[in-house]
Amino acid sequence: MKKVINDPEQVVEEMLQGMVAAHPQYVRRVQGFNVLVRANAPVTGKVALVSGGGSGHEPSHGGFVGRGMLDGAVAGAVFTSPTPDQVYEAVKAVNGGKGVLLVIKNYTGDVMNFEMAAELAAADGVQVDKVIVNDDVAVENSTWTVGRRGIAGTVFVHKIAGAKAETGAELAEVKRVAEKVIANVRSMGMALAPCTVPAAGKPSFTLAENEIEIGMGIHGEPGTHRETIRSADEIATHLAEKIFADNPLKAGDSVALMINGLGATPLMELYIVAHKVTALLAAKQVKLAKTFVGNYMTSLEMAGFSISVLKLDEELQKLLLAPADTPAFVQF
Numbered sequence: 001m002k003k004v005i006n007d008p009e010q011v012v013e014e015m016l017q018g019m020v021a022a023h024p025q026y027v028r029r030v031q032g033f034n035v036l037v038r039a040n041a042p043v044t045g046k047v048a049l050v051s052g053g054g055s056g057h058e059p060s061h062g063g064f065v066g067r068g069m070l071d072g073a074v075a076g077a078v079f080t081s082p083t084p085d086q087v088y089e090a091v092k093a094v095n096g097g098k099g100v101l102l103v104i105k106n107y108t109g110d111v112m113n114f115e116m117a118a119e120l121a122a123a124d125g126v127q128v129d130k131v132i133v134n135d136d137v138a139v140e141n142s143t144w145t146v147g148r149r150g151i152a153g154t155v156f157v158h159k160i161a162g163a164k165a166e167t168g169a170e171l172a173e174v175k176r177v178a179e180k181v182i183a184n185v186r187s188m189g190m191a192l193a194p195c196t197v198p199a200a201g202k203p204s205f206t207l208a209e210n211e212i213e214i215g216m217g218i219h220g221e222p223g224t225h226r227e228t229i230r231s232a233d234e235i236a237t238h239l240a241e242k243i244f245a246d247n248p249l250k251a252g253d254s255v256a257l258m259i260n261g262l263g264a265t266p267l268m269e270l271y272i273v274a275h276k277v278t279a280l281l282a283a284k285q286v287k288l289a290k291t292f293v294g295n296y297m298t299s300l301e302m303a304g305f306s307i308s309v310l311k312l313d314e315e316l317q318k319l320l321l322a323p324a325d326t327p328a329f330v331q332f
Contacts, residue, residue, distance in 0.1 A: 001201045008198035012055045012075055019062055023327045026066045034075040034082065035090045036062040041071055047165040047174045048072065048094035051103040051158060052087065053110050054079040056197070057218060060155065060297040063328030069162035070103075070326070078197050078300070079219045081109030087117030091126060099127035099171035101178065103157050105150030106134040129171055131178040133157055135187040135308065137246045138215030138223055151218050152260040152297040153185035153308040156320070159329070163322035180316060186243045187258075189306030190223070190235060191216035195263065195299050214238065218262070218299045232269065236276040239307045244284075247311060251285035256292070256320055258308040263298035265305050270294065273305060289317050296328075 005011050012034060019036065020029050027036045042048065051061045052074030061073035071094040076082035091100045100121070104114045111132060118128040135153030161178035169177075191213045194203040204220035207213060212235070215223025249255065259274045261267070274293050281288055289312055297306075312320065324331045 001196050001198070003196070003198060005198055008201070011198050012077060015055065015058075016062070016075060019327070026327050027062065030089050030093045033086050033089045035072060035086055035093065036065050036075070037072040037090065037093045038065055038067075041094045042096040043071065044096045045098060046096050046168065047098045047171050048096055048100045049103060049158065049162055049165055049174075050074065050087070050090045050094060050100055051154070052076070052082050052090070053105055053107070054081060054219070056195075056300045057297050059295065059328035064155065064158050064326050066324065066326030068166055068322060068324030068326070068331075069158045069329060078199065081107065081113050084113045084116035084120065087114050088120045091117060091121040091128060092124070095126050099129065101161065101165075101171060101174050102128065102130040103154065103161065103178065104130055104132045105154055106132050106147055107145055107149065127171060129175050131157065131175060131182060133182055135182070135185045136217070137186050137188050137242050138217075149217050149221070151187050151189060152258055152306045153187040153310065155258065155296045156185050156256065156308065156310050157181045159324060160316055160319040162324065163319040166322070177315070177319065181310065184247065184311040184316070185308060186247045187306050187308040188239045188242050189216055189218070189260075189262065189304060190214050190239060191262065191302055191304035192229070193264065193303035194220060195302040197300070216304060218297060220299065220302070232272045233276045236273045236307065237280065240277050240280050240309075243307060243309050247309070249281075249284055249286050249311065252287070254287040254289050254312045254317060255281065256290045256310040256312060257281070257288060258292040258296060260297055260306045260308065261295040262302040262304040262306070263295065264301045264303040267294065270305055273307070277307060290320060
């Protein structure tokens with residue numbers, strides 16, 4: 001294993017210290033916990049958003065803490081759900097009096113621990129609600145999951161629900177918008193090569209030199225199948241067609257597109273994929289409101305990418321394009 005680390009058992013702790021040192025204008029740490037919150041948290045009179053999960057998906061989730069997105073992010077151990085007490089501390093730290101919305105990716109541990117934290121906070125009189133993101137069309141009832149997995153489409157929930165919260169909307173309205181995003185976003189990914197969890201010291205799975213896995217999850221969970229590597233256009237078309245089949249688009253629809261790198265895929269290759277998916281959307285006479293290309297929800301140094309397509313209405317498009325200012329996402 002070759003990694004730029006000190007101690008495999010300290011990677012999350014030292015990463016969080018580094019994020020605070022690099023971005024003090026955006027985030028501060030809740031003392032004693034693996035929790036980052038907005039530097040000015042709690043923001044009085046605004047619904048707060050908290051998300052999180054296992055570390056190793058950076059910039060998710062701490063990179064999206066800031067104005068217009070998340071108020072708090074909870075970091076578990078690598079690929080491991082944060083504990084209920086960590087989530088509970090995040091909720092307390094960001095509560096500005098209008099309630100807290102938990103944005104949870106659909107993994108059994110995350111759902112259970114975030115729900116336990118919500119119960120603890122509610123017992124303290126904090127108004128808490130939740131949404132569960134399940135945008136991955138690849139498989140159902142996979143490793144760690146009952147139902148579909150939550151992957152990179154979660155970033156659209158952070159952005160749009162965060163924008164809604166900035167307007168001063170009530171908790172029920174912020175949740176409604178988040179659920180509308182979840183209902184309209186679909187994603188699917190693939191892997192070229194595995195990643196190595198620092199504490200494990202060896203790759204999480206193996207692929208032959210000419211082999212790829214279609215539908216791979218962000219923790220290395222199995223996908224739909226393995227096959228011989230094909231061209232970028234062929235791979236992109238396969239993933240996009242699965243997404244389109246699950247959430248059909250018609251001429252005149254407006255969408256947002258995300259081509260998300262899993263950690264080790266060059267931007268050159270992500271842009272090649274973006275070119276093909278853009279052409280597929282154009283052939284359907286679908287309007288492309290915004291395209292995002294880059295690393296948004298990674299899997300350590302896994303090579304591969306995912307495609308996310310969000311069907312927009314006027315409300316979602318306005319909120320998507322609203323300003324945001326976080327360490328990993330700046331939009332004016």
